[in-house]
Amino acid sequence: MDQRNLLRLSAIAIAALVLWGLAFSAVFDLLGSDAGQLSVYLVNKGLFAAALLVVLAKWGGLRRYGFERGRSWWFLLAGAPFLLLTALLMVNPESPYGLGMAAASGWVLVSIFVAIGEEGVFRGLLWRALEDRGILATSLLTSVLFGAVHLVGLFAPIPWEIVASQAVFAAGVGMMFAAVRLVSGSLLAPIFLHALFDSGAVVAAGGVQEMFSDTMSVGRLLGPGIAFFVWGLICVLVIRRRRRTTGAMPPAPEVAGCAT
8 A cells, every 4th residue: 555545544544533432422322321431432442443453454464554573672761751650640649549350450451442543543554654754754743643633522521721731742642652663663562551551540540530530630731741742752853863873773772862
């Protein structure tokens, strides 16, 4: 598949990612379903992740989009700020952890589905469609679009300031995940970090609704989002400079020292 067709498929996948959840929720509301929130999320996110994997497997194969073993574990250093935030959320003494084992396991599974779906679209399919523009442009475009997709929250009963802050946070996370993907050479690395953060945040808050109501604020989102974006951008610029100097991916320790 050429780049133009990849771009078209990416646009369809992004639109599907945005509309799928809205349509799914609308159908459940219309039917008056009494299914619990966890059940709805499991079906919703699980079906999208499965459908995306089928599409990617058919059009090029999963390995083409990054579903392969990474080159190195040094990506953990590129994603260090994100890991630190995850740890802080999980050790916060104010976190209620109000979920039983079954519910917590279910939300962890939802987080994995979300990570596969979102990373598969942005750092997988869209990444391949844009990669001929260079790693800096690809990183910036995929990150900004990832943030923009989160503006769909404007259609939900959430204050616009929170939605805008979520978009900034997502763009920052996207830039750091771009660096993680470059260092690792695999889509599995950002999927792992994405799922780890989402599951940790939901379980610590005691549920997805509690997470949005108790932990979301403009300050808690904007600050980390901007910091992540700057860190990820520095990492990407260092990687690009090393590649231009050596003509190939530099040794892992050099890539990992993103801030030097």
